[in-house]
Amino acid sequence: MKYIISFLFFVISYSVFAFEVRPMVSEIKPSGSQSQQTMRVYNSTKDPLTIEIEAYDLSIDSDGQEKLAINDEDFLIIPITSIVQPGKSQSIIVRYIGDPVLSSSKAYRIAINQIPLTLDPSSSSGVTMAMNFHTLLNVVPENAEANVSIKGKKQVSKGVWSVDLENTGNKFIRLTQSKWKIHNKDEEFVLEGKELSQSLSGKIVLPNSKSTVLVRVPPQFNASDSDLEVTL
Known part of the structure; x- marks a missing residue:
């Protein structure tokens, strides 16, 4: 056991003090x-x-x-x-x-x-x-712009959605810099910044492409009866 502990300590120490x-x-x-x-x-x-x-x-x-x-x-x-x-x-x-x-x-x-x-x-x-x-x-060429749209969403499990996105623009999208607004008939929830980054399975949508990402949402929101809006 002590060898395992020592090895784990070394890995942690190495990752903390290695290069940046x-x-x-x-x-x-x-x-x-x-x-x-x-x-x-x-x-x-x-x-x-x-x-x-x-x-x-x-x-x-x-x-x-x-x-x-x-x-x-x-x-x-x-x-x-x-x-x-x-x-x-x-x-x-x-x-x-x-x-x-x-x-x-x-x-x-x-x-x-x-x-x-x-x-x-x-x-x-x-x-x-x-x-x-x-x-x-x-x-990125001059005047390039991204354009995101939601093509579909579904419930994967409690608190997890699968969302189909499309970027019809000619510039990449960093999803971590977007804002996700979820609302149903009772309440609204906004995901952005660090919280959004930690909730997404994918971070980039390239120009003129489609991508499916998983996103963690509060369990009271179901994909079937909630609306989703993504803004850049």
Whole structure:
């Protein structure tokens, strides 16, 4: 038991004191001076941190599940690998060099991957631990706008709805920045901000796409006799 407790303590300690990445969400333009983002990696550990950076195309299926595909062409990343000393930070420039004329926004994950650290070099088990951050980066053309509509909803279980959303606009939707208003004949309830973020199974709806998300609602609201309004 003491070994399990020690391991759990190590995992918790490691996650608390490992490196940080900022910002985790960003938006840039497809061309011009606003077509790049500077990210910063902070090493709050006591050991040198070796990282590598990769870009991925982000797509989302109709069930809200993310799909990632490596993209080696749309970004110039400087540096692409780095060693960050203890207590120091490293700036990373991510510049978009893909198609400068976009009809709708494009979503990417910029991955900051720690090159695995061997916990015990003398051990033959080869146990390693590493942390990876997948930041969200959207390339958005001028005057792009999102447009959300609710195509349907149903009760999944008590306090949980399944909601079908459609974005007919040419800009992505961050659902965590929207407002969900639920009301029946007796009362009204509003979900937004942190509470909404914690209640949703999906966070993004891409341009010209549909997505089904689960949302936790107060148990007194039933999908069949309640109205739902989502505003951006």
